[in-house]
Amino acid sequence: MSGARVTEAEFVVVANRLPVDRVVGAEGDDGWRRSPGGLVTALEPVMRSSEGAWVGWAGKPDLELEPFEFDGTFLVPVRLSAQDVEQYYEGMSNDTFWPLYHDVIAAPRYRRVWWEAYVRVNRRFAEAAAEVAAEGATVWVQDYQLQLVPKMLRELRPDLVIGYFHHIPFPAHGLYSQLPWRRQVLEGLLGADVIGFQRVADAGNFARAVRRQLRYQTKASGISVPLGDGSYRNALAKAFPISIDAESYVELARRPEVQQRAREIREGLGNPKRILLGVDRLDYTKGIRHRLKAFGELLQDGRLTVEDVTLVQVASPSRERVESYMQLRDEIELTVGRINGDFDTTDHTAIRYLHQAYPREEMVALFLAADVMLVTALRDGMNLVAKEYVATRTDNRGVLVLSEFAGAADELPSALLINPHDIDGMKDQIIRAIEMPPAEQGRRMRSLRKKVIESDVAQWSRSFLAALEAAKHRHTAVGGERQTEGATAPEAS
Structure with missing residues (x-):
């Protein structure tokens, strides 16, 4: 790591968090280590080749940090105060947008002071990106914490090519329309040249919200965004499903020490005939309560026994200062305790509940030990754990x-x-999974692995950046005025 350098980056990522975690060394000195995660892995080659910059928060309130270089990437820290964290991050991002965008599984709260903080912090991110980007650079904004940044950035730097990727669902208009600031968010996102979503349905929901709220014309994936002079700019809104660094999971799954650890996990659980596994952040969107209800009923019905089947539930801590998450943890731990109290024996446990995060090697060992992976989300943008499990199953089982x-x-x-709302249906599918013959497991897993390995996170980033490159060419072709040729006036719907 070196000190700050003057930079004009050709490629800038703007995300809520920097791609590094702050660590304290043995002698009390501060340092940094690269964060785990597919996004960091996917963008690392692009950052290196283009001398890119990454704008983000360092993860702790009130840290005053100068820009610095780390492992070939120029990092631009954005300072957040404790109040910013409470209002912009815990409040507006995670107590308003998160529940609203996940189909109101929990009730979103709409507080004007949170919105004001969200606007203020988004402007701070936009200004930091505008300052570090070279003339005509490409800027890629990440996720729902920064939905206003594209428009703010375009106003500051109309020369830039701007992309935005939405990592979580985008809700149907009937839900989205609850948001008091619905027009401002849509206008913020439409500042981007390319707006990416996880699913085709999410892109469709966004386009419908634009038609209903702004009356802009949408055709296929393109949205005609009016400019001040009466012309129109075309914004592309489409699905770019995200994935994982599949090869790294395959490599870990083949390591003898990881395979040995998987055998130790099975032995530690008493060598049951089948191990079921759930791996989630402790979040109400993940359907953990529904999964536990189905498993408890299977034991109650006598269709499963603790001697034969164990459920391992990893629930990593999440947003522990948000009240709905505290309530969820209490509810899940009470449910686990009740099921274990009813069905445990001295030698076998019904549910092994682990409220902690684990390193990737341990997670891969768990994937290898598990006969059945349960992903029961009530709403999820993608769910990369499903893809991680598939990637590790090199035995096609x-x-x-x-x-x-x-x-x-x-x-x-x-x-x-x-x-997951159909508990009886889920119970039947769990039994089907437990009893599935090896030949059918092999057929299904080979098909799953082919998709996950071919469509990895590198392919995802290439496809999105190719769409941005096409936008850049359109920009250049019309001399900086990104006007859609032959654009017509918007149609009301």
């Missing part, structure tokens, strides 16, 4: 039970698809 409300269901139809 194991069964993925997957909610049809996760974005991954569009790409992984060979999984056993479920409606």
Whole structure:
């Protein structure tokens, strides 16, 4: 790591978080390490080749940091105060947008002071990106915490090519229309040249919201955005389903020490005939309560026994200062305790509940140990855990039970698809997964693995950046006025 340098980056990523975590060394000195995650992995080659810059928050309030270079990437920290974290991040982002965009599974709260903080912080990110970007640079804004940045950035720097990717669902208009600031958010997103979503349905929901709220014309994936002079700019809104660094999971799954750890996990659980696995952030969108209800009823009905089947539930801590998350943790831990109290024996446990995060090697060992992976999300933009499980199954064994409300269901139809609200249906599919013959497991898993390995996170970033490059060429072709040729006036709908 070196100190700040003057930079004009040709490629800039703007995300809520920097791609590094702050660590304290053995002697008390501060340092940095690269964050785990597919986005960082996917963009690393682009950042290196273009001397890119990454604008984001360092993860702790009130940190005053100068821009610095780390591992070939120029990092531009955006300062957030404790009040910003409370109002913009915990409030507007995670207590308003998150529940609203996940089909109001929990009730969103609309507070004007949170919105004011959201506008203020989004402007701070936009200004930081505008300052570091070279003339005509490409800027890629990430996710729902920064939905106003594209328009703000375009106003500051009309020369830039701007992309935005929405990592979570975009709701149907009947839900989206609840948002008091619905027009401002749509206008913010339409500042981008390319707006990416996880599912075709999400892109469709966005386009419908634009038609209903703004009366802009939409054709196929293009939206005609009016400019001040009476002409129109075309914004592309379409699905770019995100994925994982599949090869890294394949490599870990083949390591002898990881395979040995998987055997140790099975032995530690008493070598049951089948291990079911759930891996989630502790979030109300993940359907953990529904999964536990189905499993508890299967034990109650006598269709499963703890001697034969164990459920391992990893629930990593999440947003522990948000009240709905505190309530969820209490409810899940009470449910686990009740089921274990009713069905445990001295030698076997019904549910092994783990409220902690684990390193990737341990997660891959869990994937290898598990006969059935349960992904029961009530609503999920993608769900990369489903893809991680598939990537690790180099033996073409194991069964993925997957909610049809996760974005991954569009790409992984060979999984056993479920409606998690249908508890009886979920119970039947869990039994089917447990009893599935090896030949059928192999057929399904080979199909799943082919998709996950071919459509990895590198392919995702290439496809999105290709769309941005096409936007750049359109920009250049009309001399900086990104006007859609032959654009007509918007149609009211």
